[in-house]
Amino acid sequence: MIRKKRTRLPTGQARSAAQSLAFAPFAFWAAIAMRDQGLLDALERAGAEGLSEQALGEASGLSTYAVSVLTDFALDIGLIERNGERLALAALGSVLLNDELTRVNMDFTRDFAYHGMARLPEALAEERPAGLAHFGPWATLYEGLSELKDPAASSWFRFDQFFSERAFEALVPRIFERHPTHVVDVGANTGNLASRVLRHDREVQVTLVDLPDVLALAQQRLSDEGLADRIRLHPAQLLDPALELPAGADAMVMSQLLACFSEPEIVSILKRAVSAMGPETRLYIIELFPDVQIHDAARYSLNAISLYFTAMATGNSRFYRRDQLLPLLDQAGLKLESEHEQIGQGHSLLVCRRQD
Ligand SMILES: C[S@@+](CC[C@H](N)C(=O)[O-])C[C@H]1O[C@@H](n2cnc3c(N)ncnc32)[C@H](O)[C@@H]1O
Numbered sequence: 001m002i003r004k005k006r007t008r009l010p011t012g013q014a015r016s017a018a019q020s021l022a023f024a025p026f027a028f029w030a031a032i033a034m035r036d037q038g039l040l041d042a043l044e045r046a047g048a049e050g051l052s053e054q055a056l057g058e059a060s061g062l063s064t065y066a067v068s069v070l071t072d073f074a075l076d077i078g079l080i081e082r083n084g085e086r087l088a089l090a091a092l093g094s095v096l097l098n099d100e101l102t103r104v105n106m107d108f109t110r111d112f113a114y115h116g117m118a119r120l121p122e123a124l125a126e127e128r129p130a131g132l133a134h135f136g137p138w139a140t141l142y143e144g145l146s147e148l149k150d151p152a153a154s155s156w157f158r159f160d161q162f163f164s165e166r167a168f169e170a171l172v173p174r175i176f177e178r179h180p181t182h183v184v185d186v187g188a189n190t191g192n193l194a195s196r197v198l199r200h201d202r203e204v205q206v207t208l209v210d211l212p213d214v215l216a217l218a219q220q221r222l223s224d225e226g227l228a229d230r231i232r233l234h235p236a237q238l239l240d241p242a243l244e245l246p247a248g249a250d251a252m253v254m255s256q257l258l259a260c261f262s263e264p265e266i267v268s269i270l271k272r273a274v275s276a277m278g279p280e281t282r283l284y285i286i287e288l289f290p291d292v293q294i295h296d297a298a299r300y301s302l303n304a305i306s307l308y309f310t311a312m313a314t315g316n317s318r319f320y321r322r323d324q325l326l327p328l329l330d331q332a333g334l335k336l337e338s339e340h341e342q343i344g345q346g347h348s349l350l351v352c353r354r355q356d
Helices: 013-022 024-036 039-049 053-060 064-077 091-098 100-111 117-126 130-134 141-147 152-176 192-200 212-224 263-276 296-313 322-332
Strands: 080-083 086-089 182-186 205-210 231-235 251-255 282-287 334-343 347-354
Touching: 013 024, 024 039, 024 064, 024 091, 024 100, 039 053, 039 064, 039 086, 039 091, 053 064, 064 080, 086 091, 091 100, 100 152, 117 130, 117 296, 130 296, 141 212, 141 296, 152 192, 152 251, 152 282, 152 334, 152 347, 182 192, 182 263, 192 205, 192 212, 205 212, 212 231, 251 263, 263 322, 263 334, 282 334, 322 334, 322 347
Parallel strands: 182 205, 182 251, 205 231, 251 282
Antiparallel strands: 080 086, 282 347, 334 347
């Protein structure tokens, strides 16, 4: 008989962290309840003095039982603190309540990612977004974007756009340093960047490239803003290697786009960009590299979000590390002209031209 070798389990911190992991979804939903059912808000208003469980019940409309079972665990998570008979808001609870980035990330998880992440093991094994089936029968999330229903739709778009909006503030002035008259935005989504570019310069034309249904959302939005007379739409399935990108641009932008594709797909898309570029065209790539983040929390978030790309977006894409993405530019025939770190919300901007 083969005897199993006895291993000595580490104790203390590791075991404690292991329990946090084992019950991570419990902690998540308890935090959501504390936030969305008004307990954190009531505690913030009460200040350092705090509230009794009974007063918290009156403020939130929950029974004494519900308050006690929820707040006992909220104390363990560190959302709140106990001062004798009273409960008060802790720093973590305050961040959950007031920090916009945290709110956007939690809403994305609550309304969208949570419903598919349980199928991560299957997605990893089969390299397909198995968790997406909760929302629809699409091969990739992007094919279903325009059909997503609320609250999943609004939380997803808010999450996607929260990050890029900050990067666009830095990107737009940089693009206009070269006085472009025609900008092509590949992966234009609902037209956020196009709107900024068109409002920045009254002469510039923008071509938006995206899936047809997504472009319809962009067209509606830009019409509502009175900007549609300077746009062209280029409906495109970028996964089709025969699909050409629009030529004649002074500036081409790919913001948070390449993370939606596998490495071979990225090379294929970038090669088609090179074919559409003239010698003076600049390609502005915006990506989030987990390995160049200053804050541990940013790296943690990006590596977590990469697993959503696996389980729910495409099954084969991710936030690439810088050392994974840069060689792909070279393979596609691009020369990196300049690189700017930490624009927007931890984004990198890569300014590229053709290798001539
Ligand atoms: C992560 S979003 C980024 C949107 C925008 N550029 C930004 O920075 O906020 C990626 C965009 O690429 C588009 N996209 C993804 N896969 C695509 C495909 N296979 N063909 C065309 N567009 C695609 C999506 O529809 C979406 O609008």
